[in-house]
Amino acid sequence: MIRQLFALLDDAGCRELRALLVRVTACAVLQGLAACTLIPLLSAVFAEDWSGMWTWAAVLAGLVLVHHVLILRNHRHAGELSSSLLKLLHQRLGDTLATTPLGWFGPGRSATVGRLVGKTALDVATAPAHLVAPVVTAFVTPATIILVSLVVRWEVGLCLLLGAPLALLAYRLYLRIIERVESRWDESTSRASARVLEYATQQPALRAFGRTVEGHAPLEAAFTEQDAASRRMVLGNSAAGAPLFLVLQAVLTAVLALVVHLSLGGGQDVDIAQLLAVMVLAVRFVEPLTAVAEVAGGLRIAAVGMRRFQEVLGNEPLPEPAEPAEPGAPSVAFRDVTFGYTPDRPVLHGLTFRAEPGTLTALVGPSGAGKSTVLALLARFHDLEPGQGTVEVAGQDVRELGTRRLMSRISLVSQNPYLFEDTIANNILQARPDATREQLEEVGRQARVDEIVHRLPDGWDTRVGEGGSTLSGGERQRVSIARALLKDAPVVLLDEVTSSLDAVNERLVQQAVTRLAKDRTVLVVAHRLQTVVGADHVLVLDDGRLEDQGTHEELLLRDGTYRRFVELRRRADAWRLTTAAHPRP
Incomplete structure (x- = not known):
């Protein structure tokens, strides 16, 4: 999705998106580090090292404060970028259509362009504001937690590291299923939009034959198809999430079982404070992945919209000569x-x-x-x-x-x-x-x-x-x-x-x-x-x-x-x- 965003933005927009990605990545790292400070903080509490406790509490508070300051700035920046992207999409679409060969404007193109200008443009433009942060956080925060866990308790870190590819495969499967059902829904919605436009513009012919009384069969068929596609999308999204959440639950269960094993003497050096903190880190490892799964539908809708924009914006303009020829007599x-x-x-x-x-x-x-x-x-x-x-x-x-x-x-x-x-x-x-x-x-x-x-x-x-x-x-x-x-x-x-x-x-x-x-x-x-x-x-x-x-x-x-x-x-x-x-x- 992020590569597609770069393809749609102009140079200034690309610079803004890079700056946003840097700050979002920093937020994700800070989020992971803030969770990791629980390890020394709990160790200090269990050791009754009150000076160390207050020191690590101050570090945690500082990380949380910087994290929230960055989040507020990112929200404002992402909103401005989304607004600029919406304006840019309309401008680029207008410029492309103005130079596209007129033969491209055949049947059905009005509905296609109408959806691009309306809903599709909004779906794409909301990506910087609502989708970039969850995507980056879903990868950076778990990676930070894995690295720290490997240093503190390598057994737990290794367990999380082995579970990460499984979670990634389940997530890709989730996206593939969602893309399939939502692509079909989008196609059925496009056909329904075209039928609605046809129904609105061809009222004289329909009324002349009394079709407004008995209904318009093509329009009703398009709505029926769209309704069936919507139902399949809802069911598909629900079914697609089951493997992902099952894998995440399995990883979390494995970490908890390992922590219990280590706390009962399964390891040579048992630090209860570390084990409790690592248990919390395991939960924080799963949370960003669960959050990005919840916005996966929006991700696929935005990705499909970006692809449709790229298809239209990729129309080759009419080639223009470097030096236009001088016209002669009007033959x-x-x-x-x-x-x-x-x-x-x-x-x-x-x-x-x-x-x-x-x-x-x-x-x-x-x-x-x-x-x-x-x-x-x-x-x-x-x-x-x-x-x-x-x-x-x-x-x-x-x-x-x-x-x-x-x-x-x-x-x-x-x-x-x-x-x-x-x-x-x-x-x-x-x-x-x-x-x-x-x-x-x-x-x-x-x-x-x-x-x-x-x-x-x-x-x-x-x-x-x-x-x-x-x-x-x-x-x-x-x-x-x-x-x-x-x-x-x-x-x-x-x-x-x-x-x-x-x-x-x-x-x-x-x-x-x-x-x-x-x-x-x-x-x-x-x-x-x-x-x-x-x-x-x-x-x-x-x-x-x-x-x-x-x-x-x-x-x-x-x-x-x-x-x-x-x-x-x-x-x-x-x-x-x-x-x-x-x-x-």
Whole structure:
């Protein structure tokens, strides 16, 4: 655990932890020495050496006083270190997430990060304040008592020395059992947290099908699993402690039996005072080991939390070039790109194309063809490995442009845009915080956000709720397009921005997209026929391969996937719901 703490702390924190360990070790030694002073103290009492008795009593009092002064300082220092560690964990987590490839943020990551920020961070941060001292004391104090016992009564010291490895093995077994049951409990708790988050965020779908009345089976199953894991953890912790406490009791019993044997004449020189003091030392030998066993659950929880933090903090950031390349004209190109989210399942196979500056390129094809993956690679959500090809923006490999220059050249509008729990104005200003009010209102007008603002009581200062929940899908889409307009990037990536909108919102969003695409290089994943017809170039993807490309008119002349796509869309556009008139009987 202590090694893991050093790995999580910064340089200043490591220095503070070393100082804390030194003082805690000193406290443990003083605790052992204070117990050992009972030997000369009791010897002086039995010999009626009152001067010696008061001398050793003063030594004992001095050791206890220094011990308590150090403990008070350690408590304050450990509390400050825990507070600093909590702040540092949040800072390091934020810095890591800000540089982690966006492809890492897949399903379930929200629950993982949420637990890290909340309970797991608290579990880890309390380690310096509540766990370091018992761990150090459990090893240092018994070691001090063994050394003194070997000097005073080597028989008793040898008995304690032989019992120490047995106690250590039993303790390791105890920790292993606790780690197993608590890891399962932690996994079940993570799954339950993810289900709770899903249940909270998907209320519209659940209520639409009446699932809130009958219950949500996945959530109930997750709670049942968590409850069973909690029961196993409690039983496992109880069962795991039995061997350890049995070994400690056996060691203590062996020492007491040896002391009785020696006191009855089993040794050549019998000093009753020494034997009584050594008996007390045997009890003090067991106490720290019992105390650390009582916090073993907290130790394993903290250790698991530290490991989870290290897993996330160990995410490799996107590599940045030493000298970012200078971008040129806003073209986009794929050169023999082969890519998959897992090594054994490629999504794209040798994809090669080029989108010229100032043109609109439409990506069409069936679901799973790799259209959204193309946009994700252009935005550098994932990096290509050597030999997987090259993705270029503005005439440069995206890896050579660097994150800052790449993101300044592109705007991405997704099918389900996310809005922050803030005002409409501040959500748009995320693209350029220093924009003027006039610039904000201009992009609002172009994206038709002004129509939303005018009918809301707080206008631009209307708060949109978490994720933009107080706005409709079309309204959120227009706000996101206004944000892209304000950014004014030369390359725009549109991912099915009108696929799930009603006719009115589709028309308004399409008008906003048209303004956004003006004089920019645009790649759009398109399912609407009117978007494809207006494109300068159409790429037809199927199973991750470029099946065909050309203009709308050229592709219609060929009997292929695109022609079938157009026919299906025309049939869908021509479909109408009608009601036939029935004659009265």
